[in-house]
Amino acid sequence: MLRGNRSGAAGDLAMAWLVLATAAVAASSLFAILIVMARVPGLGYLFPGTEFYRVALTLHVNLSQWVWFMAFAGALWTLSMRREPGTWHWVSLVLAASGAVVMAVSPAFGALKPLMSNYFPVLDNAWFLTGLGISALAVLIASALHLVQATRVWLRPGGGKGDLESVADFGLWLAALVVVVALLVLAITGWRMPDGLEGLAFFEILFWGSGHIWQFCLTTLMLLAWLGLSGPRIDLLSPAILRRLLFLGVLPAVLSPLLLYAGAGSVEYFSGFTYLMQWTSWQVPLFFGVLLLIRHRQAGVVPETGFSLSLGLLVLGILLGTQINGQTTLVTAHYHGTIGAVTLAFMGLTYPVLGHLDCNMPSRRAIDWQLRFYGYGILLMMAGLAGAGLMGAPRKAAGNVAVEFGIESISRIVLGLGGSLATVGILMFLFLVLRQLWPGAAVRRVGHG
Numbered sequence: 001m002l003r004g005n006r007s008g009a010a011g012d013l014a015m016a017w018l019v020l021a022t023a024a025v026a027a028s029s030l031f032a033i034l035i036v037m038a039r040v041p042g043l044g045y046l047f048p049g050t051e052f053y054r055v056a057l058t059l060h061v062n063l064s065q066w067v068w069f070m071a072f073a074g075a076l077w078t079l080s081m082r083r084e085p086g087t088w089h090w091v092s093l094v095l096a097a098s099g100a101v102v103m104a105v106s107p108a109f110g111a112l113k114p115l116m117s118n119y120f121p122v123l124d125n126a127w128f129l130t131g132l133g134i135s136a137l138a139v140l141i142a143s144a145l146h147l148v149q150a151t152r153v154w155l156r157p158g159g160g161k162g163d164l165e166s167v168a169d170f171g172l173w174l175a176a177l178v179v180v181v182a183l184l185v186l187a188i189t190g191w192r193m194p195d196g197l198e199g200l201a202f203f204e205i206l207f208w209g210s211g212h213i214w215q216f217c218l219t220t221l222m223l224l225a226w227l228g229l230s231g232p233r234i235d236l237l238s239p240a241i242l243r244r245l246l247f248l249g250v251l252p253a254v255l256s257p258l259l260l261y262a263g264a265g266s267v268e269y270f271s272g273f274t275y276l277m278q279w280t281s282w283q284v285p286l287f288f289g290v291l292l293l294i295r296h297r298q299a300g301v302v303p304e305t306g307f308s309l310s311l312g313l314l315v316l317g318i319l320l321g322t323q324i325n326g327q328t329t330l331v332t333a334h335y336h337g338t339i340g341a342v343t344l345a346f347m348g349l350t351y352p353v354l355g356h357l358d359c360n361m362p363s364r365r366a367i368d369w370q371l372r373f374y375g376y377g378i379l380l381m382m383a384g385l386a387g388a389g390l391m392g393a394p395r396k397a398a399g400n401v402a403v404e405f406g407i408e409s410i411s412r413i414v415l416g417l418g419g420s421l422a423t424v425g426i427l428m429f430l431f432l433v434l435r436q437l438w439p440g441a442a443v444r445r446v447g448h449g
Contacts, residue, residue, distance in 0.1 A: 008084065009084045009085055010078055010079070010081055010084055010085055011358070013078045013085045013090065014079050014353075014357060015075075015357050015437055016093055017071050017072070017075035017078060017093060017096075018071075018072070018075045018353065018357070018433070018437060019434070019437055020067070020071040020074075020093070020096060020100065021068050021071035021072040021075060022350075022430055022437075024063045024064070024067035024100055025063070025064055025068040025343070026426060026430040027063050027104060028060045028063035028064035028426075029423045029426040029427065031059045031060035032060050032064070032419060032422070032426075033419070033420075033423055034053075034056040051114065054114035055112050055114050055123065057114070057121060058114045058116075058121040058122060058123055058128075059103065059123075061121055062121070062122075062132065063100065063104065064343075065339060066120065066135065067096070067099075067100045067103075068343070068346075069342065069346070070135075070139045070142075071096060072350075073143075073176075073179075074092070074096065074139075075353065076221070076224070076353075077142060077143075077145075077146040077172055079353065080150075080168065080169055080172050081146075081149065088141060088145055089145060091141065092138045092141040092142040092145070093138070093142075094138075095134050095141070096135055096138035096139065096142070098134055099131045099132065099133070099134035099137075099138060100131070100135060101131070102128075102131030103127075103128055103131035103135070104131075105127070106123055106125060106127035107123065107128075109125075109127045110123065110126060111124075111125050112125075115199060117204045117206070118204060118207060118211060119207045119208070119212075120132070120207045122203055124199065136183065139183070140179075143177075143179040143180050144176075144180060146172065146173070147173065147177060147180060150172070150176070151173070164227065164231050164232070164236065164242075166239055166243075167227065167239045167243055167246070168224055168227065168228070170243050170246060171227075171243075171246045172224065174246055174250045175220045175224075175250075178213060178216050178220065178253050178254070181213055181253060181257065182210045182213040182217065182253075183210065184257065185213055185257050185260065186206065186207070186209075186210035189205065189209055189210065189264045190206055192263065192264045194263075197265070205264055208269070208270060208273055209256070209264075209269065209273050212256070212274075212276055212277050212281075213253045213256055213273075213276075215277065215281060216252070217250075217253075218339075219249060219281065219282075219284075220246060220250055221342070221345075221346070222285065222314075222341060223245075223246065223249070223284075223285060223289075225310075225345035225346055225348065225349040226288070226307050226310065226311070228349050228352060229303075229306050229307040229345070230292050230295070230296070230303070230304070230307060234292075234295045234296055234299040235295060235298070235299060236292075237291070246284075249284035249288075259272040282318050282338075285314060286314065286315070292311075293308075293311065304348060305348065305371045305375075306344055306347060306348015307345070307348065309371060309372070309376075310341045310342075310344040310348065311341070312375070312379075313337045313340045313344060313375065313378060313379070313382075314338060314341035316337045317333075317334050317336070317337020317338040317340070317341065317382070318334075318338070320337060320382065320386055321334040323386075327394060328388075328389035328392055328394060329385040329386070329388045329389035329393045329394070330385070330386055330389030332385045333381075333383075336378055336381055336385065337378070337382050340374075340378040344371060344374060344378075347370070347371060347429055348367075348371060351367055351432075354433065354436050354437075360436060361436075362432045362435075362436070366428075366432060367432070370429055370432060373422070373424045373425030374422050374426060374428075374429070375425070376418075376421060377418045377419065377420070377422030377425055378418065379418065380414055380415070380421060381414075381415055381418035381419055382418075384411045384415025384416070384417075384418055385411070387407055387410070387411030387414065388407075388412055388415070390407075391411070393411075
């Protein structure tokens with residue numbers, strides 16, 4: 001799926017994006033430890049309270065989702081380029097890194113006012129919002145550059161190819177398109193925001209539509225990661241069919257700006273994007289994943305750990321989503337499955353990416369252990385969150401941390417165990433990847449590729 005071994009400016013830029021992605025997911029794990037421990041009966045008393053929990057949750061979500069996912073997308077967009085990167089490619093990277101740092105340090109410089117808006121909770125202070133804005137600008141530049149350059153390539157005679165590489169190029173183009181659409185919806189929503197809104201209500205409306213659209217970018221990139229972890233070991237469908245599936249997967253997101261005609265913040269606005277997620281976001285990824293699994297079995301090939309665990313998390317996340325009834329931790333269990341599936345796919349693909357950057361890959365045993373720690377840790381977290389949610393535990397709150405015997409307390413202990421395992425997996429990922437990317441430490445495979 002990746003275009004040969006990359007060196008020179010393109011390789012350096014892709015490597016820098018990968019370092020940012022890895023650093024973001026590692027930093028988020030530190031906040032995740034605090035979040036999980038704040039929910040564990042007995043241990044929760046050691047933490048300073050609800051506001052502390054919400055601040056840690058805000059930073060964790062933005063680093064582990066927005067920065068990690070978009071930085072990894074930046075690495076993939078760079079690796080798919082057919083020309084060397086220009087000044088604006090480097091500008092987008094610098095802005096992305098700057099925005100992430102500003103968000104991470106913002107609690108030290110501004111009032112701690114966490115607002116638990118869906119998709120992107122925020123700290124309502126100038127430092128955090130500035131960092132988030134800088135990061136969004138970086139992603140807009142990176143995605144727009146890829147969109148324009150990839151389109152120009154296709155318009156040239158012979159620009160497209162009828163192989164798996166062309167499928168990856170098309171999928172990355174679609175992912176960039178969805179990001180641009182999501183940011184456009186974000187801008188229009190802010191422009192058409194009802195007068196007098198501020199605080200949580202403002203950000204809830206602002207991110208509702210764009211957040212739902214953005215998820216289609218993540219699922220598209222996840223499917224490409226699955227392809228990268230599957231081929232050429234199995235007999236895939238034809239490139240034409242794969243491209244059609246990818247297109248069908250993002251078509252609802254591309255058409256979704258039509259929902260803005262109802263007015264930002266209206267009942268139709270909220271219900272429209274909710275139905276978009278419920279009825280159009282999971283069918284293609286699920287069909288895609290099951291089809292790949294069947295192809296593995298037909299070929300007698302054991303699926304890569306990154307693919308099989310990612311698909312398992314996605315299926316479980318979808319099933320838990322059908323049980324949601326109210327704002328309990330069942331919602332959290334659902335999206336930990338779907339988001340965890342994306343993270344596992346990205347982690348699994350990171351190791352082949354290292355090979356394309358002329359780095360030595362870690363051993364297969366080390367890779368499998370890392371992915372299993374993270375994957376099974378997320379599964380335990382989902383079980384703990386689901387158990388607590390079935391007992392009515394509210395989401396986005398530390399909850400009852402008293403030591404009591406009951407299903408909810410046991411569920412919180414399982415959550416703590418799962419969070420600890422997942423954190424070990426993230427720290428292993430940090431070690432395995434940065435050991436190869438650290439200047440002077442990586443053993444380059446000079447003369448190969």
